Each structure stands twice: as C-alpha cells, then as structure tokens.
Amino acid sequence: MTPGARVAAQIDILEAILSGVPAEKALTNWARGNRFAGSKDRAALRDLVFQALRCRRSAGAWPAPQSARAWAIGTLRAHGEDPNEFFTGIAHAPAALCADDVTPAPSDRDRLDLQDWVIDLLTQQYGAEQTAKIGAVLRHRAPITLRVNLQKTTRAQLQAELAKAEIETTPNLASDTALTIVSNPRRAVLQPCFEQGWFELQDAASQAVADAIALNGRVLDYCAGGGGKSLALAARSGSKIFAHDISTARMAEIAPRAARGGHDIEVIAPQDLAKSAKFETVVCDLPCSGSGAWRRSPEGKWSLTPKDLEAFVRLQRDIIAKSITYLAPNGCLALITCSIFEAENQGQRQFVSENFPDLTFCSTEQYLPSATQDGLYLVIFKKGI
Numbered sequence: 373m374t375p376g377a378r379v380a381a382q383i384d385i386l387e388a389i390l391s392g393v394p395a396e397k398a399l400t401n402w403a404r405g406n407r408f409a410g411s412k413d414r415a416a417l418r419d420l421v422f423q424a425l426r427c428r429r430s431a432g433a434w435p436a437p438q439s440a441r442a443w444a445i446g447t448l449r450a451h452g453e454d455p456n457e458f459f460t461g462i463a464h465a466p467a468a469l470c471a472d473d474v475t476p477a478p479s480d481r482d483r484l485d486l487q488d489w490v491i492d493l494l495t496q497q498y499g500a501e502q503t504a505k506i507g508a509v510l511r512h513r514a515p516i517t518l519r520v521n522l523q524k525t526t527r528a529q530l531q532a533e534l535a536k537a538e539i540e541t542t543p544n545l546a547s548d549t550a551l552t553i554v555s556n557p558r559r560a561v562l563q564p565c566f567e568q569g570w571f572e573l574q575d576a577a578s579q580a581v582a583d584a585i586a587l588n589g590r591v592l593d594y595c596a597g598g599g600g601k602s603l604a605l606a607a608r609s610g611s612k613i614f615a616h617d618i619s620t621a622r623m624a625e626i627a628p629r630a631a632r633g634g635h636d637i638e639v640i641a642p643q644d645l646a647k648s649a650k651f652e653t654v655v656c657d658l659p660c661s662g663s664g665a666w667r668r669s670p671e672g673k674w675s676l677t678p679k680d681l682e683a684f685v686r687l688q689r690d691i692i693a694k695s696i697t698y699l700a701p702n703g704c705l706a707l708i709t710c711s712i713f714e715a716e717n718q719g720q721r722q723f724v725s726e727n728f729p730d731l732t733f734c735s736t737e738q739y740l741p742s743a744t745q746d747g748l749y750l751v752i753f754k755k756g757i
C-alpha cells in the first residue's frame with residue numbers, strides 16, 4: 373500500500389472507532405475485509421491508528437472530531453507532517469485537501485494530549501513541569517522490551533543471537549534482565565530462541581518491580597492474569613510460584629509460558645485458594661486505571677472518568693483486604709499498580725497503614741513513564757512489627 377492508501381485505510385478505521393468499535397476490533401475487521409494487505413501494511417496501519425489515538429486532542433479530535441478525515445489530517449499535523457503529501461486523490465489516497473479541511477492549531481493544554489480532569493489531577497500531584505513531561509511521553513509509541521531468562525541464557529548471548537536476525541537490542545538500565553529492542557521488534561517472537569524460553573516480552577519497569585521484591589517461602593501471585601509477574605519472579609528466584617486470578621481464563625497462558633521458560637508455577641483455581649496453606653510472600657498486581665501504560669492502550673486515556681478511578685480504588689481495597697488473609701505470620705505483601713494516580717498508589721499505601729495495624733511499611737518505589745519504561749508503583753509491607 374502507498375502511504376496515501378494507508379492514510380485512507382486509517383480514516384476507515386477511525387470512522388469505525390468513532391461509531392463505537394474498539395480499536396483492536398476495528399483493526400481486525402479492516403484486515404478481514406482487505407485480505408490484500410500484508411503483515412507490513414497491517415503493522416503500519418496499526419501504528420497510524422494508535423498514533424491518532426495517542427494524540428487525539430492535539431489532532432483536534434477531542435472530545436469529538438469534525439470527521440475521521442479531519443482526525444487523520446490533524447494527526448499528521450500533530451506529528452509535524454504535511455497532509456498534502458498523503459491527501460493527493462491519486463490511486464487509493466484520500467481526496468486532496470480543500471478549504472473545509474482547516475484544523476485549528478492546538479493550544480498548549482491540547483498538546484498535553486490528556487483529558488482536562490487528568491491534567492488538573494496530575495498537576496496537583498507532580499506540578500506543571502512533570503505533568504508536561506508525562507503528557508509528552510504518553511504521546512509516543514511505547515518501547516518494546518525483552519526480559520532475558522537468565523536460567524537459560526545471558527543478556528549478551530541473547531543480544532548476539534537476536535542480532536543474527538537483525539534484531540538490534542540495547543541494555544535497559546532499569547533491570548539486569550531488560551533489553552530494549554531498537555530494530556525489527558516484530559521479528560523477536562518469531563525466533564527459535566523465543567520458543568526455547570530465552571526471553572519474554574516485558575516492560576522494563578515491570579522487571580524492576582520483580583527485582584525489588586525479596587521472595588521468601590511460598591509465593592502467591594494473587595492477581596496473576598497472563599502471568600507476566602509470576603514468570604519474572606520465577607525466573608529471578610528459581611522459587612516455585614503459585615498463580616491465582618479471579619478469572620481462570622486469563623491464566624490460560626501461564627502453563628505454556630512457564631513450560632517454555634522452564635519455571636515451576638502452579639496455577640490455583642479461584643475456588644481452591646481458600647484450601648491452600650498461607651504464603652510467606654503475597655504479590656498483588658492490582659487491576660488499575662492502566663494510566664502508566666496508556667501508550668500501549670491509548671483508548672483508556674480518553675475513556676477513563678473520575679468515577680472509574682474511584683471504582684478502581686474501591687476494587688483495589690477489596691482485593692488488598694482479601695489478599696492479606698492469605699499472608700503467613702512475618703510474611704511480605706507487595707502491592708503493584710501500573711498507575712500514575714496517587715489515589716491508586718500512595719493512597720493505597722495509606723489505606724493499608726491505617727487499616728491493617730499488623731502490617732508494617734517496608735519500602736516503596738515509583739517508576740514514571742519515560743522513553744524507556746512504563747509507569748509503575750510498588751509498595752511492600754511486612755506482617756508483624
């Protein structure tokens with residue numbers, strides 16, 4: 373597809389998104405209806421659509437664009453590109469620009485590409501300068517990072533192996549196991565060394581969080597989901613990890629991933645956890661706003677409401693209270709979010725300190741979203757004084 377034809381396809385997909393279809397589904401539907409598009413075109417189109425979502429406000433498309441066409445024009449302008457080069461009317465490109473295609477210049481606030489209530493909240497928390505930095509980071513594509521499985525290989529050996537397939541990587545300072553992919557990221561999981569369990573895809577801050585939790589005795593990953601943290605904990609310590617989640621379906625990938633990496637992870641069905649003995653370490657990777665990772669799922673940046681945030685805080689408190697009941701005497705509780713909101717982070721630390729006097733605060737770490745990692749928060753408590 374020509375660059376212009378890709379923008380025309382982007383407009384079709386943005387139209388579907390504006391009519392309420394989630395972005396992933398709109399992309400899949402488009403690919404099904406346009407089988408001529410190869411994997412390179414589909415990947416490029418995905419980038420274009422996600423770019424438009426990340427920069428929705430500076431593209432003049434928030435709260436609502438004039439049209440999907442106007443949104444695509446605004447996105448090109450927001451990225452310093454000239455829409456005339458894509459809107460040529462030639463072959464499958466969209467029609468050339470006309471007088472109706474004027475897009476208003478974005479204000480400084482628009483350029484933060486966040487909702488107003490989020491800007492106000494982050495400014496209260498971090499100040500205007502840091503909020504501007506966070507907004508700027510979240511406008512761009514997230515880095516793609518690998519977690520090297522040190523039980524199977526070394527960071528240098530994996531780099532050399534990937535380099536043979538022209539996948540260039542660079543060590544990420546957040547963790548000894550982290551390698552950020554610099555070129556050809558989509559090839560990585562197609563390599564035999566992936567099937568052999570040499571690495572998993574995982575953000576660098578998630579790896580740093582796993583590094584920071586001292587594991588003792590039986591370890592419970594209470595909100596295990598697809599097992600990202602369980603695998604990182606198992607790979608680092610060699611300890612057996614027990615994985616649990618409210619949704620059995622979400623844990624379906626844990627067993628094959630553990631087998632690939634050579635890790636000992638036992639998946640516990642939700643109804644069986646109560647029968648289990650207590651755990652010396654309980655890790656809770658809480659469901660949250662996901663705001664630290666909005667680059668990866670940019671629709672959340674525009675759909676989150678203050679009420680949603682309150683609902684997350686309530687849900688997290690329920691989960692924290694429940695998970696504490698599985699903690700053995702002298703055990704450690706590690707709470708994690710991928711949020712940049714105080715209410716889900718420091719606020720929950722305060723909630724535990726005020727409501728669970730037998731838990732003592734040990735340490736905390738906050739990772740803000742940056743060019744090299746997502747935003748994450750970690751707080752650790754110990755049971756007993």
Ligand SMILES: C[S@@+](CC[C@H](N)C(=O)[O-])C[C@H]1O[C@@H](n2cnc3c(N)ncnc32)[C@H](O)[C@@H]1O
Binds near residue numbers: 595596597619691
């Ligand atoms: C942030 S995700 C976990 C991501 C996962 N730890 C990883 O690293 O890949 C949060 C998880 O919490 C789970 N969850 C939601 N409510 C829960 C509850 N009441 N009890 C246990 N897990 C819950 C969700 O199903 C979801 O998988």
